[in-house]
Amino acid sequence: MNIVLLSGGSGKRLWPLSNDIRSKQFIKIFKQEDGSYESMVQRVYRQIKKVDADATVTIATSKTQVSAIHNQLGDEVGISVEPCRRDTFPAIALATAYLVDVMHIDPEESVVVCPVDPYVEDEYFEALKGLSVQADKGEANLVLMGIEPTYPSEKYGYIIPETADQTARVKTFKEKPTVDVAKEYIAQGALWNGGVFAYKLKYVMEIARRLVDFTDYYDLFRKYDTLTKTSFDYAVVEKEEKIQVQRFAGQWKDLGTWNTLTEAMEDAVIGKGELNSTCSSVHIINEMDVPVLAMGLHDVVISASPEGILVSDKEQSSYIKPFVDRLEQQIMFAEKSWGSFRVIDVETESMTIKVTLNTGHSMNYHSHKNRDEVWVVISGQGKTIVDGMEQKVRAGDVITMSAGCRHTVMAETELKLIEVQLGEDINVHDKQKYELEY
Amino acid sequence: MNIVLLSGGSGKRLWPLSNDIRSKQFIKIFKQEDGSYESMVQRVYRQIKKVDADATVTIATSKTQVSAIHNQLGDEVGISVEPCRRDTFPAIALATAYLVDVMHIDPEESVVVCPVDPYVEDEYFEALKGLSVQADKGEANLVLMGIEPTYPSEKYGYIIPETADQTARVKTFKEKPTVDVAKEYIAQGALWNGGVFAYKLKYVMEIARRLVDFTDYYDLFRKYDTLTKTSFDYAVVEKEEKIQVQRFAGQWKDLGTWNTLTEAMEDAVIGKGELNSTCSSVHIINEMDVPVLAMGLHDVVISASPEGILVSDKEQSSYIKPFVDRLEQQIMFAEKSWGSFRVIDVETESMTIKVTLNTGHSMNYHSHKNRDEVWVVISGQGKTIVDGMEQKVRAGDVITMSAGCRHTVMAETELKLIEVQLGEDINVHDKQKYELEY
Numbered sequence: 001m002n003i004v005l006l007s008g009g010s011g012k013r014l015w016p017l018s019n020d021i022r023s024k025q026f027i028k029i030f031k032q033e034d035g036s037y038e039s040m041v042q043r044v045y046r047q048i049k050k051v052d053a054d055a056t057v058t059i060a061t062s063k064t065q066v067s068a069i070h071n072q073l074g075d076e077v078g079i080s081v082e083p084c085r086r087d088t089f090p091a092i093a094l095a096t097a098y099l100v101d102v103m104h105i106d107p108e109e110s111v112v113v114c115p116v117d118p119y120v121e122d123e124y125f126e127a128l129k130g131l132s133v134q135a136d137k138g139e140a141n142l143v144l145m146g147i148e149p150t151y152p153s154e155k156y157g158y159i160i161p162e163t164a165d166q167t168a169r170v171k172t173f174k175e176k177p178t179v180d181v182a183k184e185y186i187a188q189g190a191l192w193n194g195g196v197f198a199y200k201l202k203y204v205m206e207i208a209r210r211l212v213d214f215t216d217y218y219d220l221f222r223k224y225d226t227l228t229k230t231s232f233d234y235a236v237v238e239k240e241e242k243i244q245v246q247r248f249a250g251q252w253k254d255l256g257t258w259n260t261l262t263e264a265m266e267d268a269v270i271g272k273g274e275l276n277s278t279c280s281s282v283h284i285i286n287e288m289d290v291p292v293l294a295m296g297l298h299d300v301v302i303s304a305s306p307e308g309i310l311v312s313d314k315e316q317s318s319y320i321k322p323f324v325d326r327l328e329q330q331i332m333f334a335e336k337s338w339g340s341f342r343v344i345d346v347e348t349e350s351m352t353i354k355v356t357l358n359t360g361h362s363m364n365y366h367s368h369k370n371r372d373e374v375w376v377v378i379s380g381q382g383k384t385i386v387d388g389m390e391q392k393v394r395a396g397d398v399i400t401m402s403a404g405c406r407h408t409v410m411a412e413t414e415l416k417l418i419e420v421q422l423g424e425d426i427n428v429h430d431k432q433k434y435e436l437e438y
Numbered sequence: 439m440n441i442v443l444l445s446g447g448s449g450k451r452l453w454p455l456s457n458d459i460r461s462k463q464f465i466k467i468f469k470q471e472d473g474s475y476e477s478m479v480q481r482v483y484r485q486i487k488k489v490d491a492d493a494t495v496t497i498a499t500s501k502t503q504v505s506a507i508h509n510q511l512g513d514e515v516g517i518s519v520e521p522c523r524r525d526t527f528p529a530i531a532l533a534t535a536y537l538v539d540v541m542h543i544d545p546e547e548s549v550v551v552c553p554v555d556p557y558v559e560d561e562y563f564e565a566l567k568g569l570s571v572q573a574d575k576g577e578a579n580l581v582l583m584g585i586e587p588t589y590p591s592e593k594y595g596y597i598i599p600e601t602a603d604q605t606a607r608v609k610t611f612k613e614k615p616t617v618d619v620a621k622e623y624i625a626q627g628a629l630w631n632g633g634v635f636a637y638k639l640k641y642v643m644e645i646a647r648r649l650v651d652f653t654d655y656y657d658l659f660r661k662y663d664t665l666t667k668t669s670f671d672y673a674v675v676e677k678e679e680k681i682q683v684q685r686f687a688g689q690w691k692d693l694g695t696w697n698t699l700t701e702a703m704e705d706a707v708i709g710k711g712e713l714n715s716t717c718s719s720v721h722i723i724n725e726m727d728v729p730v731l732a733m734g735l736h737d738v739v740i741s742a743s744p745e746g747i748l749v750s751d752k753e754q755s756s757y758i759k760p761f762v763d764r765l766e767q768q769i770m771f772a773e774k775s776w777g778s779f780r781v782i783d784v785e786t787e788s789m790t791i792k793v794t795l796n797t798g799h800s801m802n803y804h805s806h807k808n809r810d811e812v813w814v815v816i817s818g819q820g821k822t823i824v825d826g827m828e829q830k831v832r833a834g835d836v837i838t839m840s841a842g843c844r845h846t847v848m849a850e851t852e853l854k855l856i857e858v859q860l861g862e863d864i865n866v867h868d869k870q871k872y873e874l875e876y
Contacts, residue, residue, distance in 0.1 A: 015731075016728070274761060276754065276757070276761065278751070278754055286747075288747070289784060290454075290744065290745060290746040290747065290770065291746045291747070291765055292746065292747040292748075292749065293453075293746065293747070293748050293749070293750070293758070293761055293762075293765075294749045294750070295748075295749070295750035295751060295754040295755060295757065295758065295761075296750055296751025296753065296754030296755075297738070297749060297750070297751060300735070300749070302747075302749050304747055306728065307728060308728040308729045308730065308731065309724075309726070309728065309729070309730040309731070309740075309742055309747060310730075310731050310733075311730065311731070311732045311733070311735060311738070311740050311749050312731070312732070312733035312734055312735070313716070313733060313734025313735060315734065316714065316716055316733040316734030317733060317734075319714070319733065320731070320733065323712060323714065323731055323733075324731075327729055327731075332728065344782040344783050344790065345782050345792050345816075345856065346727060347816055347817060347854065348817075349816070349817060349833065350816035350817065350833070350854075352782065352790075352792070352816070352856050354783050354790070372834055374814045374834075374836055376812045376814070376858040378785055378787070378788035378790070378858060378860065379785060379786070379787060379788065395787065395788070395860055396810055396812075396860045398812055398836055398838055400836055416785065416788075418783065418790050418856065418858050420814040420816060420856050422816065422833055422834045
């Protein structure tokens with residue numbers, strides 16, 4: 001099975017655990033059997049591999065997520081990187097071209113496209129296989145998943161099938177309705193549209209070539225910023241006559257808000273925290289090193305990270321976005337392909353950061369125009385290169401780097417260091433990358 | 439007027455803003471006219487000086503609070519330091535001997551003793567003057583303040599006066615009663631005992647000499663750990679026949695819990711924080727650099743500091759102590775006489791601290807047996823002395839100190855530095871102090 005997982009969104013509705021560079025799908029919130037926690041993207045990837053060990057998984061996403069994806073899923077997973085945001089049709093077209101031209105998959109094969117963040121069980125991935133098999137048959141150009149509604153939701157679009165069969169032709173699509181209208185749809189046998197569908201690669205390649213003049217994936221990638229923003233629904237789904245839907249009646253949850261996310265949490269507390277006995281329906285998700293104590297609360301979610309602290313009534317938590325939009329957006333924590341960093345102190349003319357490099361990884365070789373830096377290695381070992389000079393380093397070693405000097409650090413074991421940045425104009429964009437000459 | 443302010447308690451009930459070394463009286467929570475915040479001890483000290491600019495103020499406290507007192511009140515204030523905890527009679531006797539033998543105040547003069555943390559207005563300090571004047575007259579050996587009850591509280595002891603006059607002889611004392619008993623007391627004209635009283639210095643000196651064999655303050659200080667733990671109430675008040683009470687009907691609040699403390703806050707939010715419009719009666723006291731967002735809460739206090747995060751129903755907040763007792767007690771923040779420090783990162787074999795030195799101040803000259811240290815100066819200027827070697831330092835300078843090496847830093851301007859401690863056994867008690875030879 002070929003799968004494209006659409007991984008988008010800045011996920012402000014799960015602030016302070018998500019931010020501009022860490023979307024909700026990367027928050028480690030689901031308890032595993034060994035007691036550790038995995039993220040939505042890790043959970044979905046593990047589930048796919050369990051149902052189909054040979055599945056080709058490609059994640060369609062933006063540049064900002066590439067580091068976090070490699071950090072959480074390793075280097076095996078395919079990534080189709082959108083050079084900029086151009087809505088779902090260009091993103092899906094690019095991922096399709098990536099499968100054909102980079103992964104060299106036969107255009108006659110089908111692919112299943114679905115969001116990266118549904119909270120589902122293995123049966124869902126079995127259903128995805130069903131979509132793929134149906135698309136292979138060629139009875140229709142597009143095969144959608146129709147989710148059996150459990151309540152008359154206003155949050156989803158609806159698909160009305162021609163019959164109540166497991167696989168049926170689509171009669172029509174309906175926009176997100178009011179509750180009353182949703183009830184009518186459901187009475188007519190309507191299904192939720194979860195944005196999951198399968199098609200043969202050649203099908204979307206043909207449509208893309210009709211709409212855009214390009215030779216192959218690389219050419220499309222280069223021209224990406226000139227493409228018109230269009231949704232896949234508008235460009236493809238609504239115009240297609242040969243379209244089927246397959247029913248899915250298993251568990252399917254969209255964990256987009258704290259309210260729904262906490263419902264999927266096995267433990268009431270993740271991280272350091274305690275609820276006293278007068279609390280009811282309270283969840284704590286704490287990524288800080290210090291404890292959270294909750295007393296006498298009801299239906300409240302508390303979430304703390306280096307970015308901030310949210311304390312919200314669960315219902316109210318879905319209205320968080322405008323508040324987060326107004327907050328200063330200094331990134332205090334990020335997962336990178338080589339490890340992670342965390343801002344631990346900010347002053348007018350300095351910034352102190354804790355850097356963790358994973359074993360065998362290194363930063364880019366880079367320099368800064370307007371700041372000096374000092375590294376104090378606090379654990380592990382590795383080597384630094386500063387203006388071409390290599391040096392073995394271990395806990396206790398101090399490296400000073402003036403503005404302009406090129407530097408990197410390579411971790412032989414997991415390596416942690418405190419980085420002090422000094423200068424009048426400290427700025428994440430002040431970074432020049434270089435190739436390392438060996 | 440001579441005043442002794444009793445400054446005690448570890449104040450766990452205001453966790454996470456108070457801890458083993460920062461008691462509640464040092465939390466900056468009261469808004470001043472210029473928009474900055476002052477602590478209880480700063481507020482009380484300012485109020486005393488306003489009512490009586492020449493007042494001799496002495497704070498009776500333990501060693502752990504000396505740094506914070508100098509940091510908040512400067513070097514002018516007198517401090518009588520208890521070498522160890524021995525309850526209120528030894529503490530008051532020591533402070534009395536301090537006034538006589540160190541401050542050289544005439545033993546015929548009177549002194550007013552009161553807690554450091556009442557939330558009161560200027561009229562209260564006028565009333566203290568009244569107590570002092572009454573004690574000077576010598577009609578009684580002890581003159582207590584009796585606070586007009588505003589409700590039948592179970593939290594206070596009661597004083598029953600012989601008459602309803604402004605100044606009256608005390609008929610009897612009553613322990614903390616139940617509400618119903620409190621009502622009866624109040625019907626009899628009882629007053630709250632706020633632990634405020636005045637006496638002539640010689641009076642307590644004589645009692646102390648009767649109970650303890652000592653020559654002067656210095657001798658008493660040396661013998662302090664051999665003294666029996668006794669309360670002033672038991673050793674003095676309950677045995678005294680010549681005892682009066684003066685009525686006080688002004689504002690008097692005991693801000694011992696988050697519930698009562700938030701009532702005295704002028705703004706709903708101190709520090710970075712925001713309440714959405716569906717919050718009611720919510721207070722945020724945030725000492726962290728990152729924002730707190732509260733949504734849809736009612737009657738809740740949220741308090742965040744480098745020690746932890748409390749989210750509590752206001753009523754419930756008075757039951758916090760057992761939870762805090764169980765928490766690990768790593769001190770993450772402290773005010774010292776020379777400035778302050780804050781722990782910003784903790785690892786198994788390293789600890790990173792941000793140190794702020796006030797202009798003109800320096801640390802003790804000291805060394806550590808089991809850890810190396812690195813300083814990175816991030817702002818200001820001054821000089822370091824490392825094993826006798828002086829060096830001018832400014833932002834960007836790095837000083838490395840091996841275990842055993844003696845070091846200090848002196849701030850010529852306000853000076854901030856990041857200190858990285860490295861070693862297998864990092865411990866606050868691993869510190870040897872030395873005299874600096876010039």
